[in-house]
Amino acid sequence: MQKFTSDVEGIQQLAKDYQRLKDEIHKVIVGQDEVIRFVLLSIFADSHSLLVGVPGLAKTLLVKTIADTLDLDFKRIQFTPDLMPSDIIGAEIINENRQFQFNKGPLFANIILADEINRTSPKTQSALLEAMQERQITTAGHQYDLDLPFFVLATQNPIEQEGTYPLPEAQLDRFMFSIKLDYPTYEEEVNVVKNTTTDRNITTDKIISKQDIIDYQHLIRRMPIADNVLEYAVKLTASTRPNMSQTPKTVVDFVAWGAGPRASQALVLAAKAHAAVNGKFSPDIEDVQKVALPILQHRVIRNFRAEAENIGIEKIIATLL
Numbered sequence: 001m002q003k004f005t006s007d008v009e010g011i012q013q014l015a016k017d018y019q020r021l022k023d024e025i026h027k028v029i030v031g032q033d034e035v036i037r038f039v040l041l042s043i044f045a046d047s048h049s050l051l052v053g054v055p056g057l058a059k060t061l062l063v064k065t066i067a068d069t070l071d072l073d074f075k076r077i078q079f080t081p082d083l084m085p086s087d088i089i090g091a092e093i094i095n096e097n098r099q100f101q102f103n104k105g106p107l108f109a110n111i112i113l114a115d116e117i118n119r120t121s122p123k124t125q126s127a128l129l130e131a132m133q134e135r136q137i138t139t140a141g142h143q144y145d146l147d148l149p150f151f152v153l154a155t156q157n158p159i160e161q162e163g164t165y166p167l168p169e170a171q172l173d174r175f176m177f178s179i180k181l182d183y184p185t186y187e188e189e190v191n192v193v194k195n196t197t198t199d200r201n202i203t204t205d206k207i208i209s210k211q212d213i214i215d216y217q218h219l220i221r222r223m224p225i226a227d228n229v230l231e232y233a234v235k236l237t238a239s240t241r242p243n244m245s246q247t248p249k250t251v252v253d254f255v256a257w258g259a260g261p262r263a264s265q266a267l268v269l270a271a272k273a274h275a276a277v278n279g280k281f282s283p284d285i286e287d288v289q290k291v292a293l294p295i296l297q298h299r300v301i302r303n304f305r306a307e308a309e310n311i312g313i314e315k316i317i318a319t320l321l
Contacts, residue, residue, distance in 0.1 A: 008281060010219045014044070015279035017208050017216075021069055024204050028065045029058060030195065031188040038177045038294055039066060039153065045273040046217045047266065048132055048152040048174060050117075050298065053181030058192075059155045063113045066153075070213065071206040072110035073147065079120040081165075085127035089137040090144075102144065107131050110147055110210065114154035118167055125171055128152065132174045149213050169301075176266045177291075178298035216276075223272045224282050233267035233288050239320050240300045250319045254306035259299035266295045289321050 004010035018040065025036055035051070039062070042049040051059045060076065067074035077088055090105035106112070107128075114128065131137050135146050154175070156167075172178070184192060195202070208216075238244055241258030242251050251258070268283075270291035275283035297313045306316070 004215075007219060007222060010215070011223075011276050011281055012279060014216050014219065014276050017212070018044075018277040020207050021066075024069045024207055025062075025065050027204055028202050029062050030191045031184050032058070032062065032181065035062065035179050035181055036066075038179045038291075039063075041270055041273045041277065041291065042176045043070070043149070043151055043213065044216050044220055044277065045176060045266075045269040046149065047176035047269070048154070049177045049179055050172070050175040051153065051155045051179050051181060052158050053155070054183075055157060057181045057183070059181060060113060060115060063111065063153045065204060067111040068204050069207050070111075071209050072149070072213075074111045074113070075106040075109035076113040076115060077106050078115045079117050079124070081119060081121060083120045083124050085124050086139070088124065089127055089131070089139055092140050100140075102139070102142070104144075107137060108144075108147060110149055110151065112150075112152045114152055116157060117154040118156050118165055120165065122165055122168065125165065125167065129171050129174065132171075149210060149217070172298050173260065173262050175298065176270060177294040179294050220269070220272045220276050223276060225268060225272060226282065226284075229271070229283055229285055229288060230268055232285050233271065234264045236288065236292060236320060237261070237264040237267065237296075240296060240317075248320065250316055254302055254309075254311050254316055255300055256303040257301040259296055263295055263299050267292065270295060292321060293317055 004013050021040060022036060029036065039049050043066075051062075053059055064074060064076070086105070088105050088107050090103050090108070092100045093103050095101040117125070117128075127137070131146060131150070132152050135148065135150050136143050137146065237259050239246075239248055240251060240255060240263075241247060242255045267288055271283035271287040274287045274291050275281075280287070293314065296317050300313055300316065302311065302313060302316070
């Protein structure tokens, strides 16, 4: 049962809970404000996120800490080249009564940390794709619904590519955000080393429940959005496509493929979530712009000329904004 009597009260409560969540997460995680913001936005928008960063930037610790503060069942799956679909979705076994019984795999949790997702084969990646899109898995001709809420927070190392399988575009498109993690500042790294080289054990409190998250997800979808803001989101997505009549010259020169309609949907939902956690009752164009980069950067593919001239996706998207 939802804990607010009106949508206005719900948004006010969400803004308070969001701030409490950030404060609780920062007990463990130093810095990474933007990363925390986008991961929480994807959760409230009922979507998935891809965390891209070199080893040692606390990606795993961040996801586990978020799961703890949200009172969610958390499972970590280390993706390796020999990982099979049955290793993550489960398999049928014969029980003591000599009857087939489905033994659930680690996908049956609320938050899945898919660690180094690009290290596993396309066959296993496709099994994860069904779970991400349909919130269900299929095995031995039977369908099983996953527990809700359900989020996949995947990590990827951008440097070491030997022995990896690049994620197909269809799967990349299922991630609302592609979030790049940078090295901490000098002051942040000093605090990290201080906190992690002592015997102090930091614990976090559980801020909101599973049902609270589901209620907030419905609240965000109910949030009204002005036609001009929605049209701006769609036009922004369309402007990334080089074959459109009014495409900017930068895109024509440097982009091979633009973002699809799922990017427009993600822009609207993420803008609603961004507005809600900031206590606003309807998103504006600024909310769309604030979430645009991590939504578009993994959906826009540069052409050879852009690679040759070292024109990055971030620069291309910045010109569109």
